[in-house]
Amino acid sequence: MKRKNLRLLALVVLLVATATAPLAAAQPVNERHPVAAGAEVSIENIAGSLTISAWEQPEVEITGTLGDGVEGIEVSSNEEGIEIEVKYEENFRGRHTSETELVIRVPQGSPLDVETVSCSIAVSGVTAPVELESVSGAIRVADRPQALEAETVSGSIDVASAPDGAELASVSGAIRVGSSQGRVEAENVSGSILVEGGTLGGGSFETVSGEITCKAIPGASGSIDMETMSGSITLVADPGAAASYELETFSGTISNQFGPEATRTSQYTPEKELRFSTGSGGPSISLSSFSGSIKLLSR
């Protein structure tokens, strides 16, 4: 009987421990801090997720939960800005049963600067300049900020509407721009670059082995340069729009749906080039590769 009671007690202790462990790990957060008009909001977090949206209040609101290994949130502010840092225990060795998931509301006109390691970043509604950096977390920007810089190593970058002068960079994460307005610069190494729509007032897209695809409409002037080593380049353009094209590859292929064929530039190397214009004036479009294929498709 005693043995049976002991086993029952052990089972109850185990169940209670199991049930309370996650509750103890996830600490709820709900705090607000005033922010001077136009002051920058800086946020740092290592792991989990950050969902950031804009509101019209002159303060920052932080809600959500803090995961395992987090000591708390450190907030410091002055007239120039407010810094929000999720502080981690230096020697945390426990199990990560819960992540830090924060929902942060910031003043609509406050510039935003976010840095994470494996934490995803989602931003919406911010109209001021935005600077986002993550190592492996995905970055998503839902609306068009005044200016945008986004960088990852392996995380993807998804921008619904890129502002003029947007700068996007990754190493292996896919970069996608839903719509562009003005000049966009994007760099990748093995990841892809895709510009799905909008108008490009200019642009520079570079990869080493990643694919580059652009379906945006080139603006009336400016230059659009796409360069890759071994990746492919695909540009979808309007044959009726005025533009001057310069396509060149060392050992790749060039296909063109609405202009002349590429010609070899030397009898000793496989290099090919294609230069032609549609109409008069318009943007200068340059597509260049070492061994990747180049396709100019008709819209």
Added chain:
Amino acid sequence: MNCDEFKLRIDDLLDGRLSAAEAREAEVHLERCPDCAAELAETVGLAARIAELPRTLEPERDPWPGIAARLAEDRVARGRFGRRELAVAASILLAAAAVIGAYLIGRQQALTASAPAAAPAAGAVEAEALLASFDALGVLDYATTRQALLEVLERRREQLAPETFALVMANLELIEESMARIATALGADPGNELLQRQLVTAYRRQVDLLERAARLPSRV
């Protein structure tokens, strides 16, 4: 099909992109034109050599042990000899060795293809010529910068997640492979502006990646 039309279609012929009728026309032309037959043979040979290059230049699966070892040697050497001179020499050699090697392979292949009886080029002279061209392209600073960044990255290795470090190294390797391929082609065609631009772009991409890796935020 005349000679000009045939030459324009050599790549399509080799890639199997000609229609049956066009392929037959090309075949008929080849039978009566020794010049075009020779050009086709030359192109086939060049394509075959280019196809072989990556295999001959393939680096180790994990290049980091070799790079780390060279860095360690460099540190030892600095202690024994003049620090500044050795640092500059080591960084230039480290950065340029693979590219020069690739350049020399390409140069040798080009010489062999154009003049089989010619004596092999002197490696040291070719290396100096390529280094001079690097200088003209403004990439010697790159060599010093690259070396310094590799050292920073090595010191920060423990602060980065292993998968992040591995990913950075894999992409550095990818860039170096591209650089070696471009350098090989540049060896065969030193004045090629497209290749020069591509090589400089590759250098810049590598330094950009190293700079970013060196300042990545630390994990817990």
